[in-house]
Amino acid sequence: MPKTLNKPYHHGNLKNELIDAALDILKKKGLVGLSLRELAINLGVSHGAPYRHFKNKTELLEAIAVIGHQNLIQVGNKARQKNPADPKQQLFELGLNYIQYVSRNPEIANLMFGGVLSLENCGPELKQASNDSIGGLFAIIESGKQSGLFVNKDTQSLALTALATVHGLSMLIIGGILKDQVSSDAKLQALGKSVYEIMLNGLLIKR
Amino acid sequence: MPKTLNKPYHHGNLKNELIDAALDILKKKGLVGLSLRELAINLGVSHGAPYRHFKNKTELLEAIAVIGHQNLIQVGNKARQKNPADPKQQLFELGLNYIQYVSRNPEIANLMFGGVLSLENCGPELKQASNDSIGGLFAIIESGKQSGLFVNKDTQSLALTALATVHGLSMLIIGGILKDQVSSDAKLQALGKSVYEIMLNGLLIKR
DNA sequence: ACCTGAACACCGTTCAAGT
DNA sequence: ACCTGAACACCGTTCAAGT
Secondary structure, eight states: OOSOOSSOOSOSOHHHHHHHHHHHHHHHHTGGGOOHHHHHHHTTSOTTGGGGTOSSHHHHHHHHHHHHHHHHHHHHHHHHHHSTTOHHHHHHHHHHHHHHHHHHOHHHHHHHHSSSSOSSSSOHHHHHHHHHTTHHHHHHHHHHHHTTOBOSSOHHHHHHHHHHHHHHHHHHHHTTTTTTTTSSHHHHHHHHHHHHHHHHHOSBOOO | OOSOOSSOOSOSOHHHHHHHHHHHHHHHHTGGGOOHHHHHHHTTSOTTGGGGTOSSHHHHHHHHHHHHHHHHHHHHHHHHHHSTTOHHHHHHHHHHHHHHHHHHOHHHHHHHHSSSSOSSSSOHHHHHHHHHTTHHHHHHHHHHHHTTOBOSSOHHHHHHHHHHHHHHHHHHHHTTTTTTTTSSHHHHHHHHHHHHHHHHHOSBOOO
16 A cells, blocks of 8 residues: 655645545544544645645545445446346346445445435535436336336336335345345345345235 | 433433433434533533443444334334234335334434444344344234235345335435435325335336 | 644543542 | 543644745
């Protein structure tokens, strides 16, 4: 990791290095263990330096949450591009990769969804990113409806149901509530597939 | 609210008062605004006093999370008792009331599910409570399967699908992601009902 | 424009000492 | 058994001053 190389640097892209270092500590020590002062010291600057790039600690955390949302947006985009004209498979891949991303980045996910940040009084970047992250799912549902695959109910309710299922499963997993059910990667995959099929076909017996 | 009544008290049930006061501040100022020191001062004791009743701040937060889980367990119990032999209605009430409880107690929910506490290294009470909170749902699914109402898949997958949907919707709501969709209590109710029916019947068109 | 270093007002936690 | 008060090691944030 880049600590001090040849010489102490007095400028550069401290902003991005702060974000990277923050991500690092977040994964290692969790949100509680993350302090701006430690970040600054680790990067060889004074503890006041971060405030030239972030108004406060929250603004740094928001920057990380934005990255998380952008990653989820990518998950949606990839799922669509990889399976053109197959909304069912698109939905499946979106779901499984969503769960996988959250499982592998629990600290970022908790930052995005754990109530630490407020979408009301946050910067415009986070507002934008968090809005956009639902977009891919809506598109999939919409195309699936048009091709007569999905039920003809309002797109929003359908999309939210799918999102809720996937999101809920993800959050339950990183919350540790399902630790028995997802002790291995294979089990997680199996559970995801199982839930996905129940979501598609419903809980009720057909009549 | 109980601050200083007639005389300064030097003993009593400080432990419970700390929990109550913490809940109060949690709702008013959020988790970030909660400090043991302020709690102690508000209750008229020294800042060291809380440490006679809680090993540390985390242990206080765990006590609150336990209360939250117990409340969710009650939600499940009520839903079952109120609609005997009607698993469909039981599931509906459990779901809507779960969403309602989380919506109305977002700080507690974020404490339970937001990654602040670890279910791995927490006290036995929280472990117990968090395990039990899924129980009611399992019972509903099981009885619904036996009466030929729900699909004959493994109970765990069915229960987790239902839980994930309800939990996910709840967390999305308090996360502010659905603020447009749930701006009023009526809208929340409508969305809940809509999602519930999609969950029951599935996304796919029957063939 | 960017960074430093002192300063302020907080924290959590520990521990001898008091009652 | 329960609480106090000093003490320690941290925080976030601000701001004059440096380069």
